[in-house]
Each structure stands twice: as C-alpha cells, then as structure tokens.
Amino acid sequence: MMLLVPADVLNPRRVDGHFAAEAEAARAAGLRVTVVDHDALGRPGGAGRGVERVTGGGPAMYRGWMLRSEQYAAFAEALRERDVTLRTSAEQYARAHELPGWYPALSAVTPRSVWTVGAGRDAFERACRQLGSGPAVLRDHVKSMKHYWAEAAFIPDLGDPDAAWAVASRFRLLRDEDMVGGFVLRRFERFVSAEVRTWWVDGVCRLVGPHPDTPQDMPVAEPNLDAIGPLIGGLGLPFVTADVVLSADGVWRLVELGDGQVSDRPGTIAPDTFIAMLHTGFDG
Known part of the structure; x- marks a missing residue:
C-alpha cells in the first residue's frame, strides 16, 4: 500500500x-x-x-x-x-463525503435531514416546509459552520422564514466558493456528551477516539455502536469516520459520516497507533 x-x-x-x-x-x-x-x-x-x-x-x-x-x-x-x-473509488468517496450520499442508508440513527441542490431561497424555503417548524441545524452537503453557531448554523424555528433565511444567507456568505451542493437542514436534537470519532475499515470499527475539535474530551462510557455499526457495514465503504454523540434520551446518535482519508486525526491519538489501525484493517 x-x-x-x-x-x-x-x-x-x-x-x-x-x-x-x-x-x-x-x-x-x-x-x-x-x-x-x-x-x-x-x-x-x-x-x-x-x-x-x-x-x-x-x-x-x-x-x-x-x-x-x-x-x-x-x-x-x-x-x-x-x-x-x-x-477508495471516486464513487465511494462521494458517497461518504457528501450527506446526500450516506443519509438514506443511515437515516434511522441520525437526525432527520432534508437538502437542496443549489443555494436559492425558493429551494431553501421548500426544504424548511418539508422538515417542518421547530429548531434545525444548517450545513451544506459536506460541512457546517458550527463555530458560527448563532449566526450561521442554528435556526431556532423553521416556521419563521425570514429569520431562517437570514441564517442561511450568512452561512452562504461565510462558505463562499467552498459551499458544496446546496443547503442541508437537520432536525435539532439535544446531546449530552462530546462527539466521539470512530474509524471504520471495510465496515469494521478499528479505532475509537475523541473528535479533533475536543481532543481531550471523551465520554465516561464507550459509545454503544450496536445500532449504528451494521448500517455502516452495509455501506460497503473502505475507510470512513463516524462521529457519534450521546443524546439526552440516552441513545448514541450519528452526527456525521466522512471519508476517512480526509478526516482529521485528533492529536491525542498517536500517529503510529493510527497507522497501525490502517495496516491491521487493510491487511486483515
């Protein structure tokens, strides 16, 4: 390799x-x-x-x-x-990298989501109506702007179209030419733990660690992947990451799937441990 x-x-x-x-x-x-x-x-x-x-x-x-x-x-x-x-083939990369590629197979374990193709207001408002009123989180097909939470990520109520579009407009401005695909609206859910990044080679979870944004934070208990694991395995993707988090009702939820090749490694996972995970996974 x-x-x-x-x-x-x-x-x-x-x-x-x-x-x-x-x-x-x-x-x-x-x-x-x-x-x-x-x-x-x-x-x-x-x-x-x-x-x-x-x-x-x-x-x-x-x-x-x-x-x-x-x-x-x-x-x-x-x-x-x-x-x-x-x-990882080009088709496999796109399926893991863009939410519309992986969401249909994983919809049971992740917040309900709808999306647009393009960044126009009419399509955005149709997506808002499709998801229904209430709070939502905004992103595009590959990335959110969660570090701009109040102004470009969190929509308090999709039933307020002007306020929702203000968040979408700010998101579009910040993403600029990096925006991919269109808007994605995800139903807001309450979480009670830091995100955990799990690494999967050929459908098998090979490594569990913190998210790069919170490299020192891990939940007290290991994530329960019983519901999520078979669905990720069924995707048939060679190398992916799955970011999971504990919900307020005690269920582990998937918040993001990504291609493992372009997913960041938190500094608290040693590089030799990471490479050994890849070696073991691909060599059996």
Missing part, C-alpha cells in the same frame, strides 16, 4: 507539516510514502500535475486535505494513468 500525502507548499519535496507525523509512522511501518500537490489537485485540469511525483503502480490511500468529489474523481483518474489505484 502506498500512502499519498500533501506536499509542503514551500518545499514540494517535503510532506505538509500537518501530515508529517503520519507519514513518518507509515514509513516506519513499511509503507511507501509519496507526496502530491494538493493545490494542483484543487485546480481545474490540475490533477496530472498534482500527481507528477507519484511513481510505481499498485494500491494507494490518500491522507490529506479535503477535496471536492469531482476533484477526487480527477485525482483517481490521473493516478490510474500511472497504474495506481486508490483504495
């Missing part, structure tokens, strides 16, 4: 500092580590340049900054031209 990581923007021969520890642990574990140009991968037509340093064929995994689904598809195609196959 080859591990592909972003290059440092100032020194393209070196690994981006954010992923340097994982790259070092991967080399120590016997994996081949190769850098790619993330900036080039993010530009139209730039995938070929982005993988110029990739040599040798075989399977590969990416550990790096987030890519849009269409960028990842171009990345995968450019690698195929070099006889390198990403362990």
Whole structure:
C-alpha cells in the first residue's frame, strides 16, 4: 500500500507539516510514502500535475486535505494513468463525503435531514416546509459552520422564514466558493456528551477516539455502536469516520459520516497507533 500525502507548499519535496507525523509512522511501518500537490489537485485540469511525483503502480490511500468529489474523481483518474489505484473509488468517496450520499442508508440513527441542490431561497424555503417548524441545524452537503453557531448554523424555528433565511444567507456568505451542493437542514436534537470519532475499515470499527475539535474530551462510557455499526457495514465503504454523540434520551446518535482519508486525526491519538489501525484493517 502506498500512502499519498500533501506536499509542503514551500518545499514540494517535503510532506505538509500537518501530515508529517503520519507519514513518518507509515514509513516506519513499511509503507511507501509519496507526496502530491494538493493545490494542483484543487485546480481545474490540475490533477496530472498534482500527481507528477507519484511513481510505481499498485494500491494507494490518500491522507490529506479535503477535496471536492469531482476533484477526487480527477485525482483517481490521473493516478490510474500511472497504474495506481486508490483504495477508495471516486464513487465511494462521494458517497461518504457528501450527506446526500450516506443519509438514506443511515437515516434511522441520525437526525432527520432534508437538502437542496443549489443555494436559492425558493429551494431553501421548500426544504424548511418539508422538515417542518421547530429548531434545525444548517450545513451544506459536506460541512457546517458550527463555530458560527448563532449566526450561521442554528435556526431556532423553521416556521419563521425570514429569520431562517437570514441564517442561511450568512452561512452562504461565510462558505463562499467552498459551499458544496446546496443547503442541508437537520432536525435539532439535544446531546449530552462530546462527539466521539470512530474509524471504520471495510465496515469494521478499528479505532475509537475523541473528535479533533475536543481532543481531550471523551465520554465516561464507550459509545454503544450496536445500532449504528451494521448500517455502516452495509455501506460497503473502505475507510470512513463516524462521529457519534450521546443524546439526552440516552441513545448514541450519528452526527456525521466522512471519508476517512480526509478526516482529521485528533492529536491525542498517536500517529503510529493510527497507522497501525490502517495496516491491521487493510491487511486483515
């Protein structure tokens, strides 16, 4: 297995500092580590340049900054031209990366959600009516603005269309050109624990740790994944993260699914532990 990581923007021969520890642990574990140009991968037509340093064929995994689904598809195609196959296909990446891809299969264990295609007000208000009045959390197909909770994430009542649109407008302004897909409205639920990030390889939970936003916080009890696990396994995705949290009524709920390649590792999980998890999972 080859591990592909972003290059440092100032020194393209070196690994981006954010992923340097994982790259070092991967080399120590016997994996081949190769850098790619993330900036080039993010530009139209730039995938070929982005993988110029990739040599040798075989399977590969990416550990790096987030890519849009269409960028990842171009990345995968450019690698195929070099006889390198990403362990996660473009279709699998999109399914894990964007909420409309994974929500239908996981709707029983996550807050009720509706979404739009595009960022127009008419579509947004139709989605509000579809979800019904009451509080909701706003995001796009891949990301929220939870650090701007009161102004661009939390909608106190979808039954107040002007107030709801004010939050949506602020969200759209903050996300700007990074906005993906359209608006997503999620029914607000009360949670009583910090989020827990779980890591899954081929449908098996291989590692449980804190969320990167709260790296020192873990619930007193391990999360109960009995309801969530079989549904994630049924997705048939090679490498994903599932962020779970304890609800006020004592049930563990899924708040986010993501592609594991672009999910951040909290600093409290050692890089060698993380790489060992990948090695064990993919090698059986």
